[in-house]
Amino acid sequence: MLDYETLRLIWWGLLGVLLIGFAIADGFDLGVASLLPFVAKKDEERRIVINTVGPVWEGNQVWLILAGGAAFAAWPSLYAVSFSGFYLAIFLALFGLILRPVGFKFRSKMPSSAWRQTWDILLFFGGVVPSLIFGVAVGNLFLGASFHFDDLLRVIYTGTFWELLTPFPLLCGLLSVTMIVLHGGVYLIAKTNDPIAQRARIIVIISALTAIILFAVGGIACAWQLNGFQYLSAIIGDAPSNPLGKEVVLMKGAWLHNYTLYPWMMIAPALGFSGYIGVIPAVMGRYEKFSFILSAMSIFGIISTVGLSLYPFILPSATHPGHSLTIWDASSSQLTLFIMLLGVIIFLPIVLIYTSWVYRVLRGKVTPEILEENQTNAY
Numbered sequence: 001m002l003d004y005e006t007l008r009l010i011w012w013g014l015l016g017v018l019l020i021g022f023a024i025a026d027g028f029d030l031g032v033a034s035l036l037p038f039v040a041k042k043d044e045e046r047r048i049v050i051n052t053v054g055p056v057w058e059g060n061q062v063w064l065i066l067a068g069g070a071a072f073a074a075w076p077s078l079y080a081v082s083f084s085g086f087y088l089a090i091f092l093a094l095f096g097l098i099l100r101p102v103g104f105k106f107r108s109k110m111p112s113s114a115w116r117q118t119w120d121i122l123l124f125f126g127g128v129v130p131s132l133i134f135g136v137a138v139g140n141l142f143l144g145a146s147f148h149f150d151d152l153l154r155v156i157y158t159g160t161f162w163e164l165l166t167p168f169p170l171l172c173g174l175l176s177v178t179m180i181v182l183h184g185g186v187y188l189i190a191k192t193n194d195p196i197a198q199r200a201r202i203i204v205i206i207s208a209l210t211a212i213i214l215f216a217v218g219g220i221a222c223a224w225q226l227n228g229f230q231y232l233s234a235i236i237g238d239a240p241s242n243p244l245g246k247e248v249v250l251m252k253g254a255w256l257h258n259y260t261l262y263p264w265m266m267i268a269p270a271l272g273f274s275g276y277i278g279v280i281p282a283v284m285g286r287y288e289k290f291s292f293i294l295s296a297m298s299i300f301g302i303i304s305t306v307g308l309s310l311y312p313f314i315l316p317s318a319t320h321p322g323h324s325l326t327i328w329d330a331s332s333s334q335l336t337l338f339i340m341l342l343g344v345i346i347f348l349p350i351v352l353i354y355t356s357w358v359y360r361v362l363r364g365k366v367t368p369e370i371l372e373e374n375q376t377n378a379y
Contacts (some may be wrong), residue, residue, distance in 0.1 A: 004238040005328075007337040011074040012314070012327045014344060016307045018070055022063035023303060025355070026297045030058045031184015033100055034129025034177070036120055039188060039199040044368060046120060051368050052191040054379045059355060061097070061335040066351075073340055077155075077243060078315050081147050085157035086137065089164060093133040094376045098128035107150055108379050111296025127184075127331030128177060134352070137171030138306055142255060143224055158319060166222055175214040178297055182207035186279065190288040191365055204283050204291070208276045215272055215302060222309065228254025231314045235328055239251060243329045247372065249322040255309045262324070265308045271301025 002010070031055045042048040072079040083090060099122050107119035141165065146159030185204035189197045222228070233246040259265050275298030282291040310316075316324040331337060 001339060002016075002046045002341075004334040004337075007325050007334060007341065008331050009243075010341060011070070011331065011337055012307075012311075014250075015067065015070050015074065016304065018067040020300055020303050022060075023179075025063050026057070026060040026163070027099070027180050027183045027299065028097060028187035028297045029060055029184070030054045030127045030131050030187060031180040031182070033103075033123045033184070034131065035200065036127070036201065037124050039063050039185075041114060041194050044371075045196055046116075047108075047371055048196060048366050049188065050104060050107070050123075050379045051371060052188060055362055056358065057100065057104070059358060060085060062351060064097075070340075072307065074337060075326050075327075076330055077241070077324070077329050080155050081139070081157065081315055081325065082137075083144065083226060084148055084155060085145055086190055088161045089133050089137065091350065093130040096126045096129035099123065104379055107179050112252065112298050124258060127180070131180040132173040135173035136142065136169040137162060138176070139172030140220060141306070141310060141313075141315065142172075142228070143168060144229065144316035144321070144324070146319045147317055148320035148323045153242075153244070169225065171214060171218055171221070174213060174303075175218060178214060180208050180209045181301065182211060182276070182279070183295045183299065184275050185291075186283065186288075186291040187290050193365060198239065199230065205280055208279050209285075211276050211298070212273060215269075215276075223253055225252075227252055227256065228257070228339050229313055229321055229324060230254040231312060231326065235312065239328070241331050243323055243325055243360055246322060246324075246326070246329065248316075250321060250325050256369055258308055258311055262308075268301050268304035268308050270273075272298050272305055273301075275301060303354060 032049060036046060036049055061336045071082075103119045103123040103126060105115055107123070124198045145157070146163065147155055150156060182204055185200040188200040189204065192200070222311060227250040230249050230251045231246065232249060239245075275296075279291050279294040279298070282294055303321045312326040314325050314327055314330060332340075357365060
């Protein structure tokens with residue numbers, strides 16, 4: 001059996017991989033829904049846009065389920081704090097995610113144009129709101145959540161929903177929406193023809209420039225404005241989980257401390273910037289698949305930047321910094337982590353192989369002719 005410290009590090013990395021997988025795979029689904037009112041002007045065009053993601057969105061959401069399951073099983077304290085303290089925010093995100101499949105299924109059930117336009121608006125809502133909420137949640141990780149533990153390690157959350165909507169988390173929310181919209185745009189460019197693809201190109205270029213600015217502003221804020229959390233105690237990687245056994249202080253610029261200790265971590269933000277810088281000429285040159293890869297690379301870089309900046313924290317506490325959750329003191333037991341790792345080794349490759357096969361079968365652009373040929377199956 002692997003030692004406890006190694007298992008904790010592996011599961012920290014796996015949680016990041018699952019979140020990145022969700023952002024890349026399901027991100028373009030959310031992005032396509034967010035772009036629906038802007039890239040499709042006629043009903044036929046809206047049907048084409050919806051059918052680019054209609055056959056694959058269910059499989060893409062597996063990544064969110066896996067990430068939630070991993071958080072629950074590998075980091076029970078993280079799950080307890082976030083899913084209880086952020087209940088209303090999570091409910092709004094889930095409500096938006098629920099609207100998407102309902103919209104896909106019910107939009108085409110009635111011929112009324114008013115009926116379809118209503119569901120188009122709800123699909124747009126279901127794309128934008130979860131993207132915004134997820135970004136706001138990430139922003140609040142840097143500020144810390146208002147929680148602490150009592151002597152029996154029961155979670156006591158003292159924050160409110162409106163407390164989450166401060167300027168920096170909203171900045172992160174805007175960056176998240178921009179990333180998702182851009183990702184959906186490059187997907188539409190690859191899956192549709194003009195005029196839908198041409199409208200998507202314009203939006204992608206604007207989104208890439210916006211994302212670069214927002215990512216840079218967020219980095220400057222972390223460096224010069226935000227108080228970061230600094231771990232002062234000696235890390236004992238094989239100690240039993242106990243979030244009350246450490247000393248943590250707040251320091252300005254502390255979120256950049258890891259980059260001075262491990263300069264190789266700068267690769268992550270570099271990927272975030274370079275992907276969006278490169279996607280502009282790629283889109284203009286009509287390199288469709290390469291544009292999608294560059295967008296995915298930026299998502300990988302930005303989410304990795306978040307994880308590496310926070311390390312070893314996974315959920316800091318704004319009110320009681322010493323009660324913050326880290327990868328060393330919030331995990332499940334060694335045996336639990338090991339058994340789950342065996343499951344991941346067996347089943348994750350199956351998920352990847354099946355997903356690759358599905359995308360290969362469904363490759364190619366969605367056109368009016370394809371909708372006509374598949375009247376009984378298309379949305």
